[in-house]
Amino acid sequence: MALLEVQNITKSFHKTEVLRGVDFSLERGEVLAIIGASGSGKTTLLRCLNFLEVPEKGVIKVGGQVLFDAGDGSTRNEKTIRSNRLHFGLVFQQFNLFPQYTVLKNVTLAAQLLHEDMLRQKKKEMQDRLAFAEYKKSLLGSIERDARQLLDKVGLSDKIGAYPCQLSGGQQQRVAIARALALKPDILCFDEPTSALDPELTGEVLRVIRALKSKDRTMIVVTHEMEFARNIADKIIFMVDGRIEEEGTPEQVFGSPRSEKTRAFLVNSKESYSGKE
Amino acid sequence: MTFMQVTLQLFEGFKITCLIFIITLVFSLPLGLLVTFGSMTRFKPIRWLTRTFVWAIRGTPLMLQIIVVFYIPGLLLGWSSLPRLTAVLIAFIINYAAYFSEIYRGGIESISRGQYEAGQVLGMTKTQIFFKIVLMQVVKRIIPPMSNEIITLVKDTSLARVIALAELVMAAQNIVSAKALIWPLFYIGVFYLVFCGVLTLLFGYIEKKLDYYTV
Numbered sequence: 344m345a346l347l348e349v350q351n352i353t354k355s356f357h358k359t360e361v362l363r364g365v366d367f368s369l370e371r372g373e374v375l376a377i378i379g380a381s382g383s384g385k386t387t388l389l390r391c392l393n394f395l396e397v398p399e400k401g402v403i404k405v406g407g408q409v410l411f412d413a414g415d416g417s418t419r420n421e422k423t424i425r426s427n428r429l430h431f432g433l434v435f436q437q438f439n440l441f442p443q444y445t446v447l448k449n450v451t452l453a454a455q456l457l458h459e460d461m462l463r464q465k466k467k468e469m470q471d472r473l474a475f476a477e478y479k480k481s482l483l484g485s486i487e488r489d490a491r492q493l494l495d496k497v498g499l500s501d502k503i504g505a506y507p508c509q510l511s512g513g514q515q516q517r518v519a520i521a522r523a524l525a526l527k528p529d530i531l532c533f534d535e536p537t538s539a540l541d542p543e544l545t546g547e548v549l550r551v552i553r554a555l556k557s558k559d560r561t562m563i564v565v566t567h568e569m570e571f572a573r574n575i576a577d578k579i580i581f582m583v584d585g586r587i588e589e590e591g592t593p594e595q596v597f598g599s600p601r602s603e604k605t606r607a608f609l610v611n612s613k614e615s616y617s618g619k620e
Numbered sequence: 621m622t623f624m625q626v627t628l629q630l631f632e633g634f635k636i637t638c639l640i641f642i643i644t645l646v647f648s649l650p651l652g653l654l655v656t657f658g659s660m661t662r663f664k665p666i667r668w669l670t671r672t673f674v675w676a677i678r679g680t681p682l683m684l685q686i687i688v689v690f691y692i693p694g695l696l697l698g699w700s701s702l703p704r705l706t707a708v709l710i711a712f713i714i715n716y717a718a719y720f721s722e723i724y725r726g727g728i729e730s731i732s733r734g735q736y737e738a739g740q741v742l743g744m745t746k747t748q749i750f751f752k753i754v755l756m757q758v759v760k761r762i763i764p765p766m767s768n769e770i771i772t773l774v775k776d777t778s779l780a781r782v783i784a785l786a787e788l789v790m791a792a793q794n795i796v797s798a799k800a801l802i803w804p805l806f807y808i809g810v811f812y813l814v815f816c817g818v819l820t821l822l823f824g825y826i827e828k829k830l831d832y833y834t835v
Contacts, residue, residue: 435734439735439737442833442834452742456743456752523741
């Protein structure tokens with residue numbers, strides 16, 4: 344069974360239809376790259392998956408469980424959304440790190456807050472103050488250990504005490520990746536992760552994303568980096584005007600595109616790419 | 621009257637000035653945040669009510685507001701009038717809460733949507749996002765306008781004499797009329813200058829303390 348199933352997602356902003364019925368599915372461990380021109384709805388699709396936008400129509404299922412159904416109001420209350428969105432992680436184009444916290448705190452904060460309620464509950468249950476303090480310490484310790492491990496993975500273990508403003512864009516984005524991974528999402532989404540970076544910094548971020556690929560990490564990457572999409576993805580979706588124009592393996596979509604629009608888009612982006620060189 | 625005697629007498633007034641300043645801050649800083657939430661809520665009746673209130677407070681002189689608080693309960697309802705200091709404090713707290721609320725609102729609205737969204741996708745509640753992420757960034761942003769407003773408060777305390785509360789300016793005027801000395805009136809300028817000087821240093825220090833991050 345597919346890990347992620349997306350059915351008929353439809354979304355408009357002020358009568359402009361941005362998504363016109365998007366369907367796709369994704370297996371565990373697959374990497375999906377979504378490409379397409381600006382305004383084709385790629386980012387909106389990703390934002391719908393992360394519940395930052397509410398689609399008018401459609402269903403989102405993860406592991407068979409319905410997380411969102413436009414026809415079912417119970418999937419729209421805040422608490423449900425909050426727990427459901429933890430199935431997804433999102434790395435933003437603009438990083439959006441928390442500027443007042445160190446790199447380490449950026450990565451640990453969400454997990455600490457998530458456990459706050461549980462700790463409060465535990466405090467009531469556990470009569471023994473000392474045992475509770477011990478328990479709390481070990482929990483916070485394990486959150487921090489995980490965070491250090493993740494920061495090591497993205498190559499920033501020497502920056503854990505730094506503040507975001509002291510880092511380069513590429514480093515900030517790598518922290519953002521570690522932060523998204525800290526909550527162990529089923530599906531990690533990237534919204535044009537290198538578009539806000541200087542060209543010489545895109546490489547380090549792309550390398551980190553590539554290194555994350557493994558048989559049980561599922562990822563969706565919205566990107567303008569065609570070479571990267573071709574290399575990393577198991578599946579490509581090409582979007583035009585809020586619809587999926589073409590879908591297939593990188594070999595199919597890049598090698599022998601069926602649609603005329605896909606072909607034109609790929610030729611254009613290749614020209615602008617080689618123009619940069 | 622010697623310089624020392626004048627100074628001591630002025631200090632009596634200065635005490636009242638400081639009292640108005642401190643009590644006003646202690647109450648209007650949090651009250652202002654409440655007003656901000658009111659003026660930003662999605663519930664329209666509350667929002668319009670709050671914004672009308674802010675408009676009325678910012679649209680009339682503080683001096684007039686002091687007079688209203690002091691005289692209107694007596695004139696309209698036949699109550700005995702409030703103690704002078706209480707009337708002044710009520711007027712000041714309400715007035716400054718309105719001004720602070722607008723500074724807070726500007727600060728909150730200047731925080732990028734991305735910060736809220738980052739908190740949301742990490743499963744945080746609205747309360748957690750506000751207190752753990754947004755608030756510290758707002759604090760940093762609003763320090764310059766807040767220091768401006770707080771320094772204005774120091775000098776606004778002199779309006780209290782409109783209902784004959786013996787703050788610093790009135791203390792000096794009393795000396796002028798009782799002893800026919802004019803210089804104490806100029807002398808109190810030093811009090812205000814020193815007070816505001818200390819505040820300026822304090823805010824400079826806080827700004828420096830928060831220099832470790834940029835928003």
